[in-house]
Amino acid sequence: MVTLLADGERGEARMASAADARALAQTRVRWELLANLVRKDLKVKYKNSALGFAWSLANPLLYLAVFSIVFSGFLLRGGVPRFAVYLMSGLLVWNFFATATMGATGAVTGSANLVKKVRFPRIVLPLASVGFAGVHFVLQLGVLFVVLVPLHRTAFGAQLWLAVPALAVAVAFTVGMSLLASSLNVRFRDVEHLLEVALLAWFWLTPIVYPVALVKERLGELFWLYMANPMATVVVAMQRAIYADAAPIGKDGVAVPVLADGGYAFYLRWLGITGLVSLGLIAIGLFTFRRLEADFAEEL
Amino acid sequence: MGGEAITARGVGKRFQLHHKRATSLKERLLLARSSSSEDFWALRDVDLAVGQAETVGLIGPNGSGKSTLLKVLAGILAPTKGEVEVRGRIASLLELGAGFSGELTGRENVYLNASILGLTRREIDRQFDSIVDFAELEPFIDNQVKHYSSGMYVRLGFAVAAHVDPDVLLVDEVLAVGDEAFAAKCLAKVAEFQAQGRTILFVTHGLDQVSQVCDRAVVLNQGRVLFDGEPAEAVSKLRAFLGTSEDPAAGLGGDGLLEIVDAHVIDPAAGGEQLDFHVGDKLAIDVIVKGRAEAPAADLRLVVTGPADYPMFLMESPPGVVPAGGAVHTVRFLLPAFPSLQGLFSLSVALIRSGGKDVLDARRFGERIRVYGPATHGFQLVDFETELLPPEDRP
Numbered sequence: 001m002v003t004l005l006a007d008g009e010r011g012e013a014r015m016a017s018a019a020d021a022r023a024l025a026q027t028r029v030r031w032e033l034l035a036n037l038v039r040k041d042l043k044v045k046y047k048n049s050a051l052g053f054a055w056s057l058a059n060p061l062l063y064l065a066v067f068s069i070v071f072s073g074f075l076l077r078g079g080v081p082r083f084a085v086y087l088m089s090g091l092l093v094w095n096f097f098a099t100a101t102m103g104a105t106g107a108v109t110g111s112a113n114l115v116k117k118v119r120f121p122r123i124v125l126p127l128a129s130v131g132f133a134g135v136h137f138v139l140q141l142g143v144l145f146v147v148l149v150p151l152h153r154t155a156f157g158a159q160l161w162l163a164v165p166a167l168a169v170a171v172a173f174t175v176g177m178s179l180l181a182s183s184l185n186v187r188f189r190d191v192e193h194l195l196e197v198a199l200l201a202w203f204w205l206t207p208i209v210y211p212v213a214l215v216k217e218r219l220g221e222l223f224w225l226y227m228a229n230p231m232a233t234v235v236v237a238m239q240r241a242i243y244a245d246a247a248p249i250g251k252d253g254v255a256v257p258v259l260a261d262g263g264y265a266f267y268l269r270w271l272g273i274t275g276l277v278s279l280g281l282i283a284i285g286l287f288t289f290r291r292l293e294a295d296f297a298e299e300l
Numbered sequence: 301m302g303g304e305a306i307t308a309r310g311v312g313k314r315f316q317l318h319h320k321r322a323t324s325l326k327e328r329l330l331l332a333r334s335s336s337s338e339d340f341w342a343l344r345d346v347d348l349a350v351g352q353a354e355t356v357g358l359i360g361p362n363g364s365g366k367s368t369l370l371k372v373l374a375g376i377l378a379p380t381k382g383e384v385e386v387r388g389r390i391a392s393l394l395e396l397g398a399g400f401s402g403e404l405t406g407r408e409n410v411y412l413n414a415s416i417l418g419l420t421r422r423e424i425d426r427q428f429d430s431i432v433d434f435a436e437l438e439p440f441i442d443n444q445v446k447h448y449s450s451g452m453y454v455r456l457g458f459a460v461a462a463h464v465d466p467d468v469l470l471v472d473e474v475l476a477v478g479d480e481a482f483a484a485k486c487l488a489k490v491a492e493f494q495a496q497g498r499t500i501l502f503v504t505h506g507l508d509q510v511s512q513v514c515d516r517a518v519v520l521n522q523g524r525v526l527f528d529g530e531p532a533e534a535v536s537k538l539r540a541f542l543g544t545s546e547d548p549a550a551g552l553g554g555d556g557l558l559e560i561v562d563a564h565v566i567d568p569a570a571g572g573e574q575l576d577f578h579v580g581d582k583l584a585i586d587v588i589v590k591g592r593a594e595a596p597a598a599d600l601r602l603v604v605t606g607p608a609d610y611p612m613f614l615m616e617s618p619p620g621v622v623p624a625g626g627a628v629h630t631v632r633f634l635l636p637a638f639p640s641l642q643g644l645f646s647l648s649v650a651l652i653r654s655g656g657k658d659v660l661d662a663r664r665f666g667e668r669i670r671v672y673g674p675a676t677h678g679f680q681l682v683d684f685e686t687e688l689l690p691p692e693d694r695p
Contacts, residue, residue: 297376
């Protein structure tokens, strides 16, 4: 009799913990849910489109065309040798950051119906925007590497390993920004507009279309101030990883300084600093998101 | 283990009613100093314990906080005060098909929606056929949801939510969806959940449903729990409270201390009693009350009801409008403009002990106000216009 009771109790306790685990599944971030949301965004975006994903290559190609023309002679003397490679090594990671952050900003406000009616971990909404931008980034990067095989063999050297920490920092910084922007935007819709303008200015403050060596030369002692921009750190490291040559030989046979540094220490040091900044930003973003999350259903 | 599936202790929920809501930084700064926000407590000191496998109905007049309570329990709104604990997986049927994406097919939406509700891919794979079967959408499951009719949409939404395999089911007036056959199917599903020992809490206006389905019912009014107990008793309490009971004086503890003698609908301009009005007309309702010498002060509650005694709107007097003591009093409810509702309306009047909850007397006065609107096609409940839009070019 006693054992029977104990058995029953254990059974009940097991049931309770199973129920708790199932409850947790509704509030915890699940990779599967995240993947499903990303897949949904991709499907919705490319449904009924004949070219589908190919369209996501249109944006970088357009930039390439425009800036190639602008910088081909009348703005920058001589220009950057292999400008296309230089541009792409910075532009793609910037686009990842910018589209993810912009997408995340509207992610919660755009899913008002869901947020107001269903219980689920809301944090997956901005994270799905990062994932969505990430999928495009990976595919674009894939295309870039295929093109680099015949065009720019130097990319496939040891320096390419620098892309690993650079991408990790880029993802961390983007996640932090996304969490912060998406939750603040629920309270203040200004964030969306502000960010749109800020990203434009930010783009030009980051050495994507012009050589960073030029900035270093002009700013001298104050160059660190320029590098304090986390995206500058990431972009510069990506350029070192893919473009590789710090001072390639230009058309007239003279070396053109393009990158800030030809070694690794400079990049690793800055990536370390930005990495710490990004972790801090994630902490602030998580804190803000958790704080504001409780009121999402009311504010929308 | 406690055995309670749902526990709410001292739950209060405050909303800030911004007369002009600050949604931007600029407005927030501008409005920071102005006192244009007003606190509104949608829930006050709500204590609720629902045991496992219990089915509890949540009833009350419109705006009594039922939906807010469900949302707080579902974890969608955070309580301002108190705490809420729910054990197990919750399925909240607050709105069916919330989060469906029109561009995706039914199949894709099932996977996405179920995933949002907490199911793993393996669980969905297992349930998929059963979901489609329940929704009766087999031929259309690979069509985009934007081409679904609203009935199909809602059916798929219910089917997914019903297959979440919830431990606790929170339902908000969604059982009346779709056609009658499907509504019956939904009710059957709820009965199946009951038989499986799941916990159900549902909001409903179908008071007959409450006695049929529930083990217990909770009556809410103005965010407070008015009654918690037997469903039949709860329903009669609510009916008495609203003054829509068929035998209004039944079960009232007034002992004839104070009674409602009559009610007249008057055109204040002409002065006499009148039946026919137009939307926007000025209108007065005089309630005549007679009290014995030992009668307490009382409040009056007047509900204007439409067809099938459905409450249209409620008017509550300031507390103590009927003074204590023996006399005949006439209390006038003055409507400066009758709202945009048309049809034949009845009045339900209740006398409530001031500062208390007990109903001293309640009476119904049938078909006292007939309101015409500008519409020329007979009675329409609300004002509207119809317009033929140019045909849309749709493939």
